Amino acid sequence: MNTPSAHVVVLAGGSGTRLWPASRHDRPKFLLDLGTGEPLLESAIRRALSLTSPDHVHVVTGAGHEAQTRAMAKRLGVTSVITEPSARDTAPALCLATILIAQAEPEAVIISTPADHVIETDDDRWNDTMSTMLAVARGGDVACMGIPATRPDTAYGYIQAPGSENGPTRVTSFKEKPDLATAQNYLSAGDYLWNSAIMSWSAQSFLQQMAIHAPTVLSGVQEAMAVSDQIDSDAWARVPRIAVDYALLEPAAAAGGVVVVRGSFDWEDFGTWDAWANRTQAELHPHLMTVQAEGSVLHADPAVSGRRYTIFGLQDVIVVDTGDAVLITSREHSANLKELVARISDHGWGDLL
Structure with missing residues (x-):
């Protein structure tokens, strides 16, 4: 146009x-x-x-x-x-x-x-x-x-x-x-x-x-x-x-x-990790193996590309690895991460914000 x-x-x-x-x-x-x-x-x-x-x-x-x-x-x-x-x-x-x-x-x-x-x-x-x-x-x-x-x-x-x-x-x-x-x-x-x-x-x-x-x-x-x-x-x-x-x-x-x-x-x-997972078919990540873990997904930063992951016996789990932090949550709770993030400074991990 x-x-x-x-x-x-x-x-x-x-x-x-x-x-x-x-x-x-x-x-x-x-x-x-x-x-x-x-x-x-x-x-x-x-x-x-x-x-x-x-x-x-x-x-x-x-x-x-x-x-x-x-x-x-x-x-x-x-x-x-x-x-x-x-x-x-x-x-x-x-x-x-x-x-x-x-x-x-x-x-x-x-x-x-x-x-x-x-x-x-x-x-x-x-x-x-x-x-x-x-x-x-x-x-x-x-x-x-x-x-x-x-x-x-x-x-x-x-x-x-x-x-x-x-x-x-x-x-x-x-x-x-x-x-x-x-x-x-x-x-x-x-x-x-x-x-x-x-x-x-x-x-x-x-x-x-x-x-x-x-x-x-x-x-x-x-x-x-x-x-x-x-x-x-x-x-x-x-x-x-x-x-x-x-x-x-x-x-x-x-x-x-x-x-x-x-x-x-x-x-x-992509307001939540669940929305991201629905869009990208992230369960197909080449470094993720799932066994009895339907709906479980992975997002890994390229900086940790050599790392391999397995999820066994947990359904609808989201794993996010950025090298300096790993998040493990359920799809159901992924929309409420603000509650988690609000507590990170109190835990002494303000460098992760």
Whole structure:
């Protein structure tokens, strides 16, 4: 497609604690290669470059990961890296990026995509979906990409949009990550899609919607940008910390201003080791032997490639070996690793964070 007027914002934030010990403070999920052949951020930038020119691709990241992010982006010809002084969640990050883009190009249309998702599709299908989203954005609505649910997954948020199989459809509501019974009901109903967190809007429409639905976020970001060419870290720290879902998408959908576009390709947010295992068939790892251990999987860092593993008599076990730490957990508990990670410092193992 490569539409020069379109801008793509790649959000490279978050710590990914549910993928510990592979993800750390200095090596978050978006910088990891989880079996796809390259870091997730690099894949996200490549997808962005299939849509527009390198000077219209912008990566938003935190101060602690700026150097790594900038180096990876530069290898792909992308030089626009927007650095947040501190993490304030997605609404301030996207507001910041949108204001900066609008300053140079007031009529810009923007696609926002997370840096840490896995998408497998050909360029034509990806670009066709993005073209539809951009058309919605040019019409003044916010576009969200929904993925047809294939299982009752409790790790994803959902978009309710009856009739979305027939084309772009007004969103009825957004739903938080459900329990299993609710997720099964969503799947049976047939009018719920996984929320991919990939969105599109016009710069002007976004800022107008933020002024209506999240004025304190908008004014806070503007204040942080008003001091100089740099983002004022003290003012930035006062910006409300809130996700764009709560700040803008949910109230805008209630007002009839959000449209969902179906993305008919393989998509996964590796938010947990269980999700990673489901996607990669990790039980086929060449250095893992299982006996009476159905559903047990292994992720081993290349640095320990010579090590061999056996699992015997344990079902649905996940083993993660990063050389300096080994995690052994069940698939059921892999979604709750934040509880484990929160205790590591208390145990005197803060170097593993």
